[in-house]
Amino acid sequence: MVAQPSTDEIWAVLARVPDPEIPAISLTDLGIIRDIAWEGETLAVTVTPxxxxxxxxxxxxxxxxTALREAGIERIDLRRQLAPPWTTDWLSQEGRAKLEAYGIAPPTAARGPEKCPRCGSTHVERISQFGSTPCKxxxxxxxxxxxxxxxxxx
Amino acid sequence: MDQALFEFCLRMGDNTLVLGHRVSEWCGHAPVLEEDIALANTALDLIGQTQLWLGLAGEVEGAGRDADALAFRRDAWDFRSVLLVEQPNGDFGQTILRQYLFDQYQALMLAELVASSDARVSAIAQKAAKEVAYHLDRSRDTVVGLGDGTDESHTRMQAALDRLYPFVGELFGEDDLDREVAARGIAPLPASLRAAYDAALAATMDEATLALPDSRWSQSGGRDGTRHSEHLGHLLTEMQWLQRAYPDARW
Structure with missing residues (x-):
């Protein structure tokens, strides 16, 4: 039997899985992986929408x-956790930088972008409260x- | 089976389902692209919340029905949505006003449900509250913008308010089910939210230069399923068609 990978190693595996809609950032950058724990032979991964x-x-x-199976983990229990609800405060610093480099202004407490991700100007205006995905x-x-x-x- | 909790979840989930479907009818028809996207996103949030509420209803019922079965295999008389949400879209102003009347109520309700004695109800409320706060920002701003807009937009918004206000009172209805879930700490009595709702509505309509109708008389019969309007049947015919024609069809 192969030794179980440590949870740190599994965090690293998931840090390489891109978000399907914004592939510039990973699932761990997005902050939706809430917990990873071994329960005997089963790996419990808690995800929040x-x-x-x-x-x-x-x-x-x-x-x-798919990523976990490729890493040799066979028994996986994916759990959905609603509370506490996801917040953009859980975006990693690295994720925020990657978003900006990709052309998406990262969230701010001021409820609007700090500056244009292309030219850096602070003269910006809102077109619509919604965008091409629910998060933008x-x-x-x-x-x-x-x-x-x-x-x-x- | 916990009948009261089951029915309470249906009331929450049927409201979001019916409104979500109504709003989705705008997809591809909105006045401008940005509004089309905004409406589709709002509908998506509402349908997502429906999956949570009806999913919990199915779990409480314990009869093997999931959110899809509850959404697509019940007929009009088993729906527990309020009459407000099944009203047709009308023009864009009427759609936005309906959204505002609902969002304002839902925001107050969810804020209370966060403290529900049922942890599952609380978790859904915490999640949905954030989305609804965002919807409310937009629907309120748009009502104000159109109400206090041109003569044409003002006239249309006033007509929408006159038409829809008689459906507002039902949101605050009270029956044995409401009293039971309130006594158990699952949810507040809807009537307890009325004062805050009225205050918010008055402030919004004042800013929008719209006049609230004098009469508070209200239609009812949706949230207890006794007398839905004819609109719900037509809506369900379209929404449920695929699962009725091809039961258990999957992508």
Whole structure:
């Protein structure tokens, strides 16, 4: 029998699984993996949804399972945990930087982007409170005139 | 089976299901692309919340029905949604006003449900409260913008308010089921939310330069399933068609 990988090693495996809708960041960057624990031979992975209706949720579970199987883990118990509800405060610092580099302004407590992710201007305006995925809104830069996504702060 | 908790979950889940479906009817028809996306996202949140509420209802019932079975295999008289949410979309203003009237109620209800004696109810409420707060920001802003907008938009918003306000009172109805879940600490009595709702509504309508109708008389019969409007049947015909024609069909 192969030795069980440590939970640290499993965190590292999941840190390499991209979010299916925003592949620039990983599932651990997104902060939706709440717990990883061995229960005997079974690995329990607790996942929390970003938005209750996010269509990526089932795909995310599939990607987690696939990555863990590739890492040699056979008995997996994926658990959904609703409370405490996901918050953008759980985005990692690295994740925020990756979002910005990808062209998505990271969430801010001020409920709007700090600056345009393309040109850095702070002259920005909201186009819509919603965007192409449940977690984003549409904004526009008044300097470079480019529209951009803003990661909603919840 | 815990009948009261089951029915309470149906009331929560049927409201979000019926409203979510109604809002989704705008997909591809909204006045501008941004609004189309916003409406579709709102519908998606509502359907997501439906999965949680009806999922819990199925779990409480323990008869093997999941959220899909409850959504697609019940007929109109088994639905526990309020009459407000089944009202047709009308124009964009009427849709947004209906959304605001519901969001304002739902935000107050969910804030109380966070402290529910049932941990599962509390968990769903905590999750949904964040989404509904976001919906409320938007529906309130849009009601104010259109109410205090052009003559045309103002006239349409006032007409929408006159048409929909007679459905507001039902949100605060009270029956044996409400009293039981309140006594058990599962949910507040809806009537206990009315004062805060009225205050919020008055402030919003004042800002929107819209006049609330004088009469508080209200239609009822949705949340107890005794007298749904004819609109629900038509909605279900469309929403349930696939599962009725091809039971257990899967992607």
């Amino acid at each position: 970003t938005y209750s209706g996010c269509p990526a949720t089932s795909l995310i579970n599939f990607e987690i399972e 809104a549409q904004w526009r830069c008044k300097e470079c005139r480019e529209p951009f996504d803003y990661f909603k702060c919840i």
